[in-house]
Amino acid sequence: MSVRRLALAVLVLCATAAPAAVAQDAFPSRPITIVAPFPPGGVADLHARPLAAAMEKVLKSPVGVVNKTGAAGAVGMQHVATSKPDGYTLLLALSSISIIPEADKLFGRQPAFTVDQFEPIALLSADPTILVVRTESPWKTAKEFLDDARKRPGQISFSSSGVYCTLHMAMELLQHAAGVKLRHVPYAGAGPAITAILGGHVDALASGPAAVVAHIKSGKLRPLAGWGDRRLAAMPDLPTFKELGYPDAEFYIWAGLFAPRGVPAPALARLREATRAAVAEPEFRSAMDKMQTPIAFKQGDEFKRFFEADARRLAAGVQKVGRIEDKK
Amino acid sequence: MLTIDRVAGVALAVLALGVIEETWRLALPLGSLHSPGPGYAPVLLSLVLLAFGVALAALGRGSARLASLGWPEWRHAAAILGACAFAALALERLGFRLTVAVMCGFLVGVVERKGLVVTLLFMAAFALGTFLLFDTLLRVPLPRGPRGF
Amino acid sequence: MLETFQNLYFGFSVALAPSVLLYAFVGCLIGTVVGVLPGVGPLAGISLLLPATFGLDATRAIVMLAGIYYGAMYGGSTTSILMRIPGEAASVMTCIDGYAMARRGRAGPALAIAAVGSYVAGTASVVALMFLAPPLASFALRFGPPEYFSLLLLGLLVLAYMSGGSMVRSLTMAALGLLLGMVGIDQMTGYFRFHYGVVELGDGIGIVPVAVGLFGLSEILLTAGQATPPEVMKPRLRELLPSRAEWTQAALPVGRGTLIGFIIGIIPGSAHVISSFVSYAIERRLSRRPEEFGTGAVPGVAGPESANNAATSGAFVPMLALGVPSGPIPAVMLAAMMVHGVAPGPLLISQQPQLFWGFIASMYVGNVVLLILNLPFVTLFVNLLRVPYPLLYPGILVFCVLGVYAVNSSVVDVWIMLVTGALGYVLRKLAFEPAPIVLGLILAPMLEMALRQSLAMSDGQYTILLTRPISGVLLAVGMILVLLSLKPLVTRGLDWRARLAMAEKGEEL
Numbered sequence: 010m011s012v013r014r015l016a017l018a019v020l021v022l023c024a025t026a027a028p029a030a031v032a033q034d035a036f037p038s039r040p041i042t043i044v045a046p047f048p049p050g051g052v053a054d055l056h057a058r059p060l061a062a063a064m065e066k067v068l069k070s071p072v073g074v075v076n077k078t079g080a081a082g083a084v085g086m087q088h089v090a091t092s093k094p095d096g097y098t099l100l101l102a103l104s105s106i107s108i109i110p111e112a113d114k115l116f117g118r119q120p121a122f123t124v125d126q127f128e129p130i131a132l133l134s135a136d137p138t139i140l141v142v143r144t145e146s147p148w149k150t151a152k153e154f155l156d157d158a159r160k161r162p163g164q165i166s167f168s169s170s171g172v173y174c175t176l177h178m179a180m181e182l183l184q185h186a187a188g189v190k191l192r193h194v195p196y197a198g199a200g201p202a203i204t205a206i207l208g209g210h211v212d213a214l215a216s217g218p219a220a221v222v223a224h225i226k227s228g229k230l231r232p233l234a235g236w237g238d239r240r241l242a243a244m245p246d247l248p249t250f251k252e253l254g255y256p257d258a259e260f261y262i263w264a265g266l267f268a269p270r271g272v273p274a275p276a277l278a279r280l281r282e283a284t285r286a287a288v289a290e291p292e293f294r295s296a297m298d299k300m301q302t303p304i305a306f307k308q309g310d311e312f313k314r315f316f317e318a319d320a321r322r323l324a325a326g327v328q329k330v331g332r333i334e335d336k337k
Numbered sequence: 338m339l340t341i342d343r344v345a346g347v348a349l350a351v352l353a354l355g356v357i358e359e360t361w362r363l364a365l366p367l368g369s370l371h372s373p374g375p376g377y378a379p380v381l382l383s384l385v386l387l388a389f390g391v392a393l394a395a396l397g398r399g400s401a402r403l404a405s406l407g408w409p410e411w412r413h414a415a416a417i418l419g420a421c422a423f424a425a426l427a428l429e430r431l432g433f434r435l436t437v438a439v440m441c442g443f444l445v446g447v448v449e450r451k452g453l454v455v456t457l458l459f460m461a462a463f464a465l466g467t468f469l470l471f472d473t474l475l476r477v478p479l480p481r482g483p484r485g486f
Numbered sequence: 487m488l489e490t491f492q493n494l495y496f497g498f499s500v501a502l503a504p505s506v507l508l509y510a511f512v513g514c515l516i517g518t519v520v521g522v523l524p525g526v527g528p529l530a531g532i533s534l535l536l537p538a539t540f541g542l543d544a545t546r547a548i549v550m551l552a553g554i555y556y557g558a559m560y561g562g563s564t565t566s567i568l569m570r571i572p573g574e575a576a577s578v579m580t581c582i583d584g585y586a587m588a589r590r591g592r593a594g595p596a597l598a599i600a601a602v603g604s605y606v607a608g609t610a611s612v613v614a615l616m617f618l619a620p621p622l623a624s625f626a627l628r629f630g631p632p633e634y635f636s637l638l639l640l641g642l643l644v645l646a647y648m649s650g651g652s653m654v655r656s657l658t659m660a661a662l663g664l665l666l667g668m669v670g671i672d673q674m675t676g677y678f679r680f681h682y683g684v685v686e687l688g689d690g691i692g693i694v695p696v697a698v699g700l701f702g703l704s705e706i707l708l709t710a711g712q713a714t715p716p717e718v719m720k721p722r723l724r725e726l727l728p729s730r731a732e733w734t735q736a737a738l739p740v741g742r743g744t745l746i747g748f749i750i751g752i753i754p755g756s757a758h759v760i761s762s763f764v765s766y767a768i769e770r771r772l773s774r775r776p777e778e779f780g781t782g783a784v785p786g787v788a789g790p791e792s793a794n795n796a797a798t799s800g801a802f803v804p805m806l807a808l809g810v811p812s813g814p815i816p817a818v819m820l821a822a823m824m825v826h827g828v829a830p831g832p833l834l835i836s837q838q839p840q841l842f843w844g845f846i847a848s849m850y851v852g853n854v855v856l857l858i859l860n861l862p863f864v865t866l867f868v869n870l871l872r873v874p875y876p877l878l879y880p881g882i883l884v885f886c887v888l889g890v891y892a893v894n895s896s897v898v899d900v901w902i903m904l905v906t907g908a909l910g911y912v913l914r915k916l917a918f919e920p921a922p923i924v925l926g927l928i929l930a931p932m933l934e935m936a937l938r939q940s941l942a943m944s945d946g947q948y949t950i951l952l953t954r955p956i957s958g959v960l961l962a963v964g965m966i967l968v969l970l971s972l973k974p975l976v977t978r979g980l981d982w983r984a985r986l987a988m989a990e991k992g993e994e995l
Binding site: 345356393408414420425 | 519520655658661665674677707708710711712877879880881884887888891900901903915930
C-alpha cells in the first residue's frame with residue numbers, strides 16, 4: 010500500500026472516530042473561561058486564578074482566566090451577561106454586581122446588565138469590611154467615633170474606592186444605621202483609598218480586612234469595629250456593629266462565581282460539583298490562606314438567599330444615597 | 338480665503354460648542370464653584386477650546402492655504418483604515434489568526450500588489466507566527482474564532 | 487550604612503544564584519519581546535505575564551516580574567525610535583526626537599543612548615531606593631489631593647514647551663486633549679459622561695490606543711502611500727554607536743532626567759507618566775539650541791528615556807517601604823507578592839530581607855542584563871528597517887492592532903486607535919503637532935479629580951491649596967515659572983520661540 014493510501018486511510022479513520030468522540034464528550038469539552046472584571050492583582054483576580062487552577066484539576070479540562078476591566082467591573086460583567094449561556098464563559102463577581110445596576114437605575118441609564126441575567130453558582134469568600142482609623146486619632150472605640158461624628162456632623166472624613174463602590178456603600182449603610190453624617194472623599198480604587206488614610210488626608214476608612222491587616226499589625230492603623238454578622242476569626246477582639254446596636258450596618262465584600270442565565274442543567278450541575286471540589290483542593294486553600302481571606306463557601310439555595318438578601322440591602326442603600334449631586 | 342488655521346480654528350470651535358450642547362442635553366449638573374459637578378469641567382474646558390479655536394481662526398491669515406495641501410496618499414490611507422476597521426469588527430468574531438491573515442492578504446496582495454507567493458508567505462508568517470509567540474508561548478489571551486481556531 | 491552594604495551583599499548572593507539569574511534573564515527577554523508591541527508597556531507586560539509566574543517561589547517570581555517590567559520599558563523605546571510608534575504612553579516624547587534621529591541615519595546611536603540612559607537612571611534610582619526608601623516613602627505619603635493638584639498644574643505648564651512654532655497651535659491641541667479627557671465615569675458623583683452607551687468608555691478614552699493611533703497609525707497613513715517610498719536605511723556597523731559629541735550631549739540630560747523622574751515617581755498615583763513630558767520640556771528650556779528639538783536632538787531622547795525609567799523605579803519606593811500600592815504597577819507587584827504568601831507592608835524589609843534585598847539586587851542585575859541583551863538587539867532591530875516599507879508597514883500594523891487589543895482584551899480600543907489615527911493624519915497634514923493632545927488627555931481627569939477631592943476635603947474652600955505647605959510651595963514655583971516666561975514681554979527681548987518662528991519663516995535675526 011502506498012504512503013498516500015495509508016495516510017488517506019488514517020485520515021478517514023480519524024474523521025470517523027472524531028464525531029463519535031465528540032458525541033460522547035460530556036461538559037466540558039472545550040476550555041472554560043472565567044472572566045475577572047477587574048485588573049490583574051485585584052481581589053477578583055486573586056480569587057479567580059487559584060479557583061481556575063483548582064477547577065482545571067477537578068474537571069481535567071483547561072480553565073483559563075481573562076481580565077476584562079473597565080467601569081468598576083461593568084465591562085466584564087456585561088460581557089458575560091450577554092455571552093452564550095453554554096457554560097464555557099463564567100464570571101467571578103464581587104459584591105458590586107448588585108450595586109452597578111442599581112446605580113444605573115438611579116441615573117436613569119439603560120443598565121449595562123441586570124442581576125437577573127446571571128445564575129449564581131457558588132460563593133467563595135465573604136469578608137465583612139472593618140472600620141479603621143489612624144492610631145494617632147483620638148477615637149479608641151467605635152462608640153467614641155460615632156459620638157464624635159454626631160457632635161460634628163460632616164466634619165469627619167473618610168476615603169473610599171469610588172462613589173457607589175463597595176467601600177463607600179459600607180460607610181453609607183453605617184451612616185444611615187447610626188444616624189451620623191460623615192464627609193466622603195472618593196478615590197479611584199481601594200489602593201489609593203488606603204494610601205490616603207495612611208498619609209493622614211482622611212480620618213477613617215472602611216476596608217476589607219486583608220488589605221489593611223499589615224498596617225494594623227505594624228501599628229499604623231487601629232480597627233474600631235466590623236460590618237459582619239459575626240466577629241472575624243483573625244480579630245476576635247473586634248466588636249461588630251451588630252453587637253453595638255446597629256444591625257443594619259451589615260456589609261460583606263464577597264466573591265462568587267456566576268454563569269449567564271440559561272446554561273443547560275447538566276452543565277450547571279457539573280460546574281457546581283466542580284466548584285465544591287475545587288474549593289476543597291489543598292492548593293486553593295493555601296492560596297486563600299496566603300491572601301488571608303477565609304473561605305466562606307455557599308452553594309445552591311444558601312447562596313441564593315445570601316445573594317438576594319445582600320442585593321436587597323445594597324439596592325436600598327443605593328436608593329437612600331440617591332444622586333449625590335442633587336442633594337447639594 | 339481658506340487657510341488651514343482658519344478651517345481648523347472653526348472646526349474646533351464648533352466641536353467645543355457641540356460639547357457644551359451635549360452637556361446640557363445629558364443634563365449633567367454644573368454644581369457650584371465650591372463644589373463642581375460633573376458638568377463643570379467639560380463646560381469650562383469647552384469654553385477654553387472655543388477661545389483657542391476662535392483665536393486660531395482670527396490670527397489665521399498668515400498660514401498656508403487649504404488648497405495648497407496635497408492629499409496624494411489618501412487612497413492608501415483609506416485602504417489602511419479600512420483594513421483596521423475590518424480588524425476591529427472581525428477580531429472577536431473570526432478570531433485572531435483569520436483576521437490577521439485577511440488583513441495581511443488585503444494589504445500586501447491587493448493594496449501593495451506584491452505577488453501571490455509573497456502574499457501567502459506573509460499571511461502565514463504573521464497570522465500563525467505572532468499567535469504562536471504571544472498566545473501559545475507567552476500565554477497572552479488572544480481571541481479565537483468560531484470553531485476555536 | 488555598613489549594614490546596608492552587608493544586606494546588599496546578601497541580596498546579591500540571592501540574586502546571582504544561577505537559578506534566580508536565569509529567571510531574571512528570562513524575564514528580561516520576555517519583557518523585551520512584549521514591550522516591543524506597540525502600546526504594551528510595563529504595566530500591561532506584567533499583568534499579561536503574571537499568571538506565568540504562579541508556579542514559582544516568591545523570590546524567583548518577583549525577580550522574573552521585575553525583569554519583565556524592565557524589559558518592557560526597554561522594548562518600548564525601541565519601537566518609539568525605529569517606527570515612531572510609542573511602546574507605551576510614557577514613550578510618546580521619545581517618538582519625536584528619537585525617530586527624527588533614526589530618519590537621519592542615527593537610529594543606532596538613538597537606541598544606544600536610550601539604553602544607556604535608562605540603565606544609568608535605573609541603577610541610580612535603585613541606589614536611592616536602597617538608602618532612602620523609608621524616609622522618602624513617608625514624604626511621598628504626605629502628597630494628598632491638594633499637593634497632587636498643584637503638581638499637575640505645574641505639569642500643565644510643561645505644555646507650553648512641548649512643541650515649537652506657534653504657541654496658540656500647541657495650546658489648542660492641549661485644550662483638545664484636555665477636553666477628550668472628560669469622557670468617562672465621573673468618579674466623584676457616579677455620572678457617566680459622553681459614553682453614549684459604550685460601557686468600555688466608562689474609564690475614559692484609553693491613553694494607549696490614543697498614543698498608538700496619533701503617533702503610530704498616523705505615521706503609517708502618511709508614509710504608506712507616498713509615491714516615492716521612504717529611503718531604505720542601510721545602517722553600517724560603525725554608525726551604530728553614538729559619537730563622542732552625542733555622548734557629551736546626552737550626559738547632563740540623563741542626570742537631570744533621572745532626578746526629575748525619580749522625584750515624580752515616588753509620589754503615589756499615576757503622575758509618573760508625565761515624567762517624560764516634564765523632562766522633555768526642561769531639556770528644551772535649558773538647551774542652547776532649542777530649535778533642534780523635533781529634528782533629532784540628543785537631549786530629547788536622553789532626558790525623557792531616563793526620566794521614564796527613574797519614575798517607574800521610584801514608584802517602587804512606597805510599595806517596598808510601606809506596602810502601599812502607589813500606582814497600578816506596584817499594585818500588581820504587591821498582588822504578586824501576596825499570591826506567593828509574602829505579606830507586603832511596612833515590616834517587609836525587616837521580615838523578608840531575602841525578598842527585599844534580592845529584589846534590589848535583581849534590579850541592578852536586570853539593568854545590566856538588559857544593556858547586554860539590547861546591544862545585539864539594536865543591530866537586529868536596525869536591520870529590520872532594511873525591509874522595504876510596503877512590506878514593513880502591514881507587519882507594523884498587525885503589531886499595533888495586537889498590542890492595543892491585548893492591553894484590555896477590548897475591541898473598543900482598536901476602534902479608538904483607528905479614529906485617533908485618522909485624526910492624527912489630518913492634524914499632521916494641517917501642520918499641528920499632536921503630542922500635547924496625549925498630555926492633555928492624561929492630565930485632565932487627574933486634575934479634575936484632585937481639585938474636587940481637595941474641595942471635598944476642605945468643604946469647598948479653595949484656600950486649602952495654599953495653606954498646605956507642599957501644595958503652596960508647588961504653586962509658588964509654578965507662578966515663578968509663568969512670570970519668568972513672560973519676562974520677554976517686559977524686557978522686549980526675543981525669546982527662543984520668537985527666534986524659532988522667525989527662522990521658520992526664513993527671516994534673518
